[in-house]
Amino acid sequence: xxxxxxxxxxxxxxxxxxxxxxxxxxxxxxxxxxxxxxxxxxxxxxxxxxxxxxxxxxxxxxxxxxxxxxxxxxxxxxxxxxxxxxxxxxxxxxxxxxxxxxxxxxxxxxxxxxxxxxxxxxxxxxxxxxxxxxxxxxxxxxxxxxxxxxxxxxxxxxxxxxxxxxxxxxxxxxxxxxxxxxxxxxxxxxxxxxxxxxxxxxxxxxxxxxxxxxxxxxxxxxxxxxxxxxxxxxxxxxxxxxxxxxxxxxxxxxxxxxxxxxxxxxxxxxxxxxxxxxxxxxxxxxxxxxxxxxxxxxxxxxxxxxxxxxxxxxxxxxxxxxxxxxxxxxxxxxxxxxxxxxxxxxxxxxxxxxxxxxxxxxxxxxxxxxxxxxxxxxxxxxxxxxxxxxxxxxxx
Amino acid sequence: xxxxxxxxxxxxxxxxxxxxxxxxxxxxxxxxxxxxxxxxxxxxxxxxxxxxxxxxxxxxxxxxxxxxxxxxxxxxxxxxxxxxxxxxxxxxxxxxxxxxxxxxxxxxxxxxxxxxxxxxxxxxxxxxxxxxxxxxxxxxxxxxxxxxxxxxxxxxxxxxxxxxxxxxxxxxxxxxxxxxxxxxxxxxxxxxxxxxxxxxxxxxxxxxxxxxxxxxxxxxxxxxxxxxxxxxxxxxxxxxxxxxxxxxxxxxxxxxxxxxxxxxxxxxxxxxxxxxxxxxxxxxxxxxxxxxxxxxxxxxxxxxxxxxxxxxxxxxxxxxxxxxxxxxxxxxxxxxxxxxxxxxxxxxxxxxxxxxxxxxxxxxxxxxxxxxxxxxxxxxxxxxxxxxxxxxxxxx
Numbered sequence: 001x002x003x004x005x006x007x008x009x010x011x012x013x014x015x016x017x018x019x020x021x022x023x024x025x026x027x028x029x030x031x032x033x034x035x036x037x038x039x040x041x042x043x044x045x046x047x048x049x050x051x052x053x054x055x056x057x058x059x060x061x062x063x064x065x066x067x068x069x070x071x072x073x074x075x076x077x078x079x080x081x082x083x084x085x086x087x088x089x090x091x092x093x094x095x096x097x098x099x100x101x102x103x104x105x106x107x108x109x110x111x112x113x114x115x116x117x118x119x120x121x122x123x124x125x126x127x128x129x130x131x132x133x134x135x136x137x138x139x140x141x142x143x144x145x146x147x148x149x150x151x152x153x154x155x156x157x158x159x160x161x162x163x164x165x166x167x168x169x170x171x172x173x174x175x176x177x178x179x180x181x182x183x184x185x186x187x188x189x190x191x192x193x194x195x196x197x198x199x200x201x202x203x204x205x206x207x208x209x210x211x212x213x214x215x216x217x218x219x220x221x222x223x224x225x226x227x228x229x230x231x232x233x234x235x236x237x238x239x240x241x242x243x244x245x246x247x248x249x250x251x252x253x254x255x256x257x258x259x260x261x262x263x264x265x266x267x268x269x270x271x272x273x274x275x276x277x278x279x280x281x282x283x284x285x286x287x288x289x290x291x292x293x294x295x296x297x298x299x300x301x302x303x304x305x306x307x308x309x310x311x312x313x314x315x316x317x318x319x320x321x322x323x324x325x326x327x328x329x330x331x332x333x334x335x336x337x338x339x340x341x342x343x344x345x346x347x348x349x350x351x352x353x354x355x356x357x358x359x360x361x362x363x364x365x366x367x368x369x370x371x372x373x374x375x376x377x378x379x380x381x382x383x384x385x386x387x388x389x390x391x392x393x394x395x396x
Numbered sequence: 397x398x399x400x401x402x403x404x405x406x407x408x409x410x411x412x413x414x415x416x417x418x419x420x421x422x423x424x425x426x427x428x429x430x431x432x433x434x435x436x437x438x439x440x441x442x443x444x445x446x447x448x449x450x451x452x453x454x455x456x457x458x459x460x461x462x463x464x465x466x467x468x469x470x471x472x473x474x475x476x477x478x479x480x481x482x483x484x485x486x487x488x489x490x491x492x493x494x495x496x497x498x499x500x501x502x503x504x505x506x507x508x509x510x511x512x513x514x515x516x517x518x519x520x521x522x523x524x525x526x527x528x529x530x531x532x533x534x535x536x537x538x539x540x541x542x543x544x545x546x547x548x549x550x551x552x553x554x555x556x557x558x559x560x561x562x563x564x565x566x567x568x569x570x571x572x573x574x575x576x577x578x579x580x581x582x583x584x585x586x587x588x589x590x591x592x593x594x595x596x597x598x599x600x601x602x603x604x605x606x607x608x609x610x611x612x613x614x615x616x617x618x619x620x621x622x623x624x625x626x627x628x629x630x631x632x633x634x635x636x637x638x639x640x641x642x643x644x645x646x647x648x649x650x651x652x653x654x655x656x657x658x659x660x661x662x663x664x665x666x667x668x669x670x671x672x673x674x675x676x677x678x679x680x681x682x683x684x685x686x687x688x689x690x691x692x693x694x695x696x697x698x699x700x701x702x703x704x705x706x707x708x709x710x711x712x713x714x715x716x717x718x719x720x721x722x723x724x725x726x727x728x729x730x731x732x733x734x735x736x737x738x739x740x741x742x743x744x745x746x747x748x749x750x751x752x753x754x755x756x757x758x759x760x761x762x763x764x765x766x767x768x769x770x771x772x773x774x775x776x777x778x779x780x781x782x783x784x785x786x787x788x789x790x791x792x
Contacts, residue, residue: 039516039517040515040585041515057501057503058500058501058502059498059499059500059501060499060500061459061460061499061500062458062498062499062500062501063457063459063499064457065501082500100503102455102458102498102499102501102503103455103456103457103458103459103498103499104454104455104456104457104458104478105453105454105455105458105461105498105503106454106506107453107496107498107501107503107504107506108503108504108506108510110502110503110504110516110518113517114504114510114517119436119437120435120506121435121509121510122506137545137554139547142544142545142546144542144543144544145542145543146540146541146542146543147540147541147542147543147596148538148540149533149538149596150538151535158533170659170660173569189436200543200545263566264566
């Protein structure tokens with residue numbers, strides 16, 4: 001993982017990178033309702049059937065208040081009570097990070113719940129999706145999400161991971177389970193898949209319908225660097241540690257997997273171990289798994305592949321030290337290689353992922369490709385990836 | 397539990413209830429450092445050795461920016477780059493909720509982590525305490541904090557609780573554990589004891605030093621009302637449900653305890669079950685335990701007792717339907733009754749808790765009384781309560 005990757009991605013993802021003035025919009029359909037991501041009892045922000053976001057905040061002495069979402073800032077209008085209100089253009093369905101701007105101060109919206117993304121804890125909003133049932137809280141048996149603290153000697157820091165255990169994990173303590181390691185993206189942390197990713201609900205629902213086998217899912221932090229390595233600024237540091245992710249592969253192989261196998265009832269072999277990740281986490285997944293095929297047989301790259309943000313053509317004979325050149329052998333080793341992305345992902349993702357897929361094609365390496373319809377480089381793409389990917393895991 | 401209690405307490409606790417202009421202060425000692433509760437990589441807010449809080453935010457077009465902490469608003473000063481900075485007076489050691497005010501808008505500080513309290517997710521800050529070692533993250537065996545989702549038929553809503561399991565819980569699955577039920581205060585939720593309460597770290601440290609027996613701790617939400625009951629506004633609703641807490645006792649006895657005893661390896665009898673809570677949760681603890689002494693033998697009332705906020709004298713022969721009149725019998729039934737509060741708690745807490753203690757004295761009921769030095773109606777008082785209380789649990 002190169003720090004350059006982080007810097008480029010940062011410029012793309014952090015909200016406010018693109019700043020447009022509000023243009024004339026057609027009138028919004030007046031069926032706004034409080035967002036599901038609101039704080040308890042809060043009436044704003046709201047969402048309508050077009051996917052517009054209506055923000056509202058009392059700021060009687062402010063000169064200018066804006067809603068900053070999807071890289072666009074929308075001016076809010078002040079009423080005679082000092083309350084500023086205004087709408088965004090229709091947003092893609094799914095989850096988006098956003099913020100407010102009050103007289104130049106970029107602040108979280110006090111109406112929303114807060115999520116870690118774009119290297120900060122801040123506001124997020126859910127635009128209801130047509131297929132939202134697959135991650136809804138339903139009357140099915142529920143697994144647990146367990147917070148684990150562990151010390152990493154490699155980074156000389158305490159780290160935290162969340163572990164999903166399937167329903168009935170504690171009922172019969174003789175059963176052992178396969179494990180999926182699931183990683184977040186740039187500027188996110190181990191809360192990403194545990195909260196906005198809805199991992200537990202997606203798996204609870206799949207397992208209840210017998211569409212996925214019961215499995216353990218380990219959600220860790222993708223940032224890990226040795227004490228001697230200077231962390232770059234603004235990359236979202238892990239608990240108790242510095243930023244940067246140059247030591248992640250080593251931490252994953254030497255610390256996280258042994259700790260999980262010692263703590264949970266896993267089946268500790270490559271046939272029952274998978275790894276997936278989104279964006280930077282997809283890049284990390286490719287690195288960790290293809291460098292350690294003795295430890296993994298299921299691989300998921302969600303909106304991120306081994307070439308990072310590079311769209312340059314890849315020759316399987318030479319790229320990545322030639323580890324992809326022998327397609328026949330890889331096809332026997334790998335039970336599943338999954339590549340996914342949203343149809344609305346911005347550059348450079350289509351080009352970069354396309355270049356990686358083209359290399360796989362040239363090498364004759366089999367993979368499953370999935371496109372999330374109408375979504376960009378955001379969480380609904382990745383929830384759908386997990387929903388489609390999990391049923392294929394640990395079935396061969 | 398009366399709703400009136402909530403309204404009164406709300407007026408006392410919600411920040412901004414008292415609003416004073418900044419007075420001339422002596423110069424601050426310039427040893428400010430970023431708070432431990434800051435977001436990763438954020439330089440502000442900072443705390444100095446006097447316990448002053450220095451807030452700073454860029455708001456180039458703002459007219460007035462204030463730091464709102466401890467019921468006081470402090471004016472920040474703008475520099476030539478549009479960054480506003482200023483200090484509070486020294487704060488008590490421990491954890492405090494706070495917020496910023498930008499041209500009349502009350503918003504979270506984007507530099508801090510966010511916590512649920514005062515009926516909102518917002519900023520919190522830790523002022524280092526002299527005794528902070530007891531809740532520090534140390535190189536000792538760590539338990540897990542498990543998120544559990546369960547459906548409540550009484551409230552017709554999904555609920556969430558966090559369950560602390562001690563180190564080694566999964567090592568030997570023949571061992572069963574005693575259980576402490578631990579409740580938050582008004583305007584807080586089940587994240588309170590799990591996050592700002594530091595329950596897991598306090599217990600990990602006590603268990604490592606063999607000062608407390610390994611136990612399960614259940615941290616649930618104190619709000620629970622039947623669908624037919626109209627919730628009051630602004631009381632902090634539980635997950636998926638309405639506000640108000642009129643059904644809490646019923647939910648606790650009929651749903652939470654049976655769910656926990658079915659899910660975890662508990663010793664399911666009164667000798668191995670305790671309950672404690674802070675403020676409103678202390679009031680609820682008294683109600684639940686004294687109404688159900690067949691189910692509980694250890695009781696902790698942290699800054700809240702059965703009389704709520706009333707300071708009126710209590711006659712044990714008649715108060716609460718006379719359930720406290722037979723001190724001899726209660727002394728045989730109750731293994732521990734703990735009452736705690738901070739030395740700086742505001743009215744009406746000293747009077748109310750004093751009236752309850754006076755009633756216990758008149759009835760000859762034994763109890764342990766603890767005072768947290770130099771703290772008010774805040775989390776350091778309650779962390780200290782737990783630290784002192786837990787070693788006395790399940791030892792008789």
